[in-house]
Amino acid sequence: MRALVTGGAGFIGSNVVDALLARGDEVAVVDDLSTGRIENLEGALAAGAIFHQLDIRDADAVTTASEAARPEVVFHFAAQMDVRRSLADPAFDASVNVVGTINVLEAAHASGARRLINTSxxxxxxxxxxxxxxxxxxxxxxxxxxxxxxxxxxLYCAWAGRARGLETVTLRYGNVYGPRQDPGGEAGVIAIFAGRLLSGEQPTVYGDGSARRDYTFVDDIVAANLLAAAQSMPGGPYNVGTGIDSSVLELIEAIDAAAAPGEAPLKPEFAAAREGELQRSSLDVSLARDELGFSAATDLKKGVAATVEALRDGS
Ligand SMILES: NC(=O)c1ccc[n+]([C@@H]2O[C@H](COP(=O)([O-])OP(=O)(O)OC[C@H]3O[C@@H](n4cnc5c(N)ncnc54)[C@H](O)[C@@H]3O)[C@@H](O)[C@H]2O)c1
Structure with a gap:
């Protein structure tokens, strides 16, 4: 299959790129490297992936890249995903996440793509x-x-189906974590806390640590994307997660359990809860199980251990 991956130099996108290449697909990547890293594509570029550095807000540039790649399936990960920035500058957030997505949908259609997998x-x-x-x-x-x-x-993906005949499948993830997530980033509490474990610094917990999320390992997200690309009739949107939510304090326990000898357990410092953050998010994942055949294979303990290990190895 020929695939185009937007945001393919990022955490999740680069893991999908590697999985596509591993099964023999031809892959082109679009990314402006605003939060992604070219190092995430080191193996992919060596394996023949084509990289286009561009901003998805530039419609002509996206179309040119998509026409060069002639993808059958587009995986759309490029996004502004900093919640605090979205509240400080909602117009910028929409310029990337709404207008950028429209540009990617139009480019996918213009270059003859059959399907777009949208990331929500x-x-x-x-x-x-x-x-x-x-x-x-x-x-x-x-x-x-x-x-x-x-x-x-x-909603624009659904519109592209009606107006342009482009198949789209939207996947709504829980909190994704795993190798290549930026420990210095704004999101990704597991990466941030795992980074603190290795540096010996203490993590800040916003709120009292009881906030709950469905933490989902990136390999499972990759698997859901491949299933969505292969689904015979596009459905969704689908929640994609483990179906189990965990508190921040439970996360810290899992990270401490992955500590090597000589690495001191985390002693969190507490600060006021942040604006726009929910107390609990817990996903019902039965539709993805029934229609996509998806179920998460990695539990929190195993996924956190793999994440800490990868960070320790610098991979
Ligand atoms: N990480 C999570 O927990 C999570 C949860 C739900 C949904 N998502 C979604 O998954 C997708 C990937 O997120 P991630 O965690 O891999 O983050 P990431 O920051 O590592 O990846 C986003 C990628 O998009 C690129 N990008 C950003 N703006 C761009 C632009 N204007 N033009 C071109 N490229 C641009 C960045 O450089 C980066 O490589 C996003 O759509 C995000 O909203 C992530």
Whole structure:
């Protein structure tokens, strides 16, 4: 298969790129390297992937890259995903996540792609709800501008199906973690805390540590993307997670359990909860199981141990 991966130099995108190349697909990557790293593509470039450094807000540039790649399937990961930045500058957030997504949809269609796999968020899209775990039938009511722009992008994907005949499948992830997530980034509490374990610094917990999320290992997210690309009739949106939510304090326990001799257990410092952050997010993943045949294979303990190990090895 020929694939185009936007945001392919990022954490999740680069893991998908590697999986596609490993099964023999031809891969082109689009990324502006704003948060992604070219080092994430080292193996991929050596294996023949083509890299286009560009901003998805530039419609002509995306179309030119997509026409060169002639992808059958586009995997769309490029996004502004900093929740705090989205609240400080919602127009910038929308320029990347909404207008950028429209540009990618139009480029996919213009270059003859059959399907686009869209990346959304189960963590941010539902907002505060009493329905736990939350199925896809609960109406989106995002609190952050990031969740709002992701909902809008989902709607444009559905529009591209109606207006352009482009198949789209939206996957709404839980909190993804694993190798290559930036320990110095804004998101990715497991990467940040694992980084602190190795540096001997202490992590800051915003709130009292009881906030719960569905932490999902990146290999499982890769598997869901491959299933969505192969699905005979596009469905969704699908929640993609483990179906189990864990508290921040439970995370810290899992990270401490992965400590090597000589690495001191984390002693978190507590600070006020942050604006736009939910107290609990728990995803009902039965639709993805029933329709995509997806179930997460990696539990928190195993995934955290693999993440800490990869960070220690510098991989
Ligand atoms: N990490 C999570 O927990 C999580 C959860 C739900 C959804 N998501 C979604 O998954 C996708 C990938 O996230 P990630 O965790 O790998 O983050 P990431 O920051 O590592 O990846 C995003 C990539 O997009 C690129 N990018 C950003 N703006 C761009 C632009 N204007 N033009 C071209 N490229 C641009 C960045 O350089 C980066 O490589 C995003 O769409 C994000 O919203 C992530």
């Amino acid at each position: 968020t189960g963590g941010a899209i539902y907002g505060e709800t009493d329905v736990m775990p939350t199925p896809e039938t609960v109406a989106a009511a995002p609190v952050s501008a990031y969740g709002q722009s992701k909902q809008c992008a989902e």
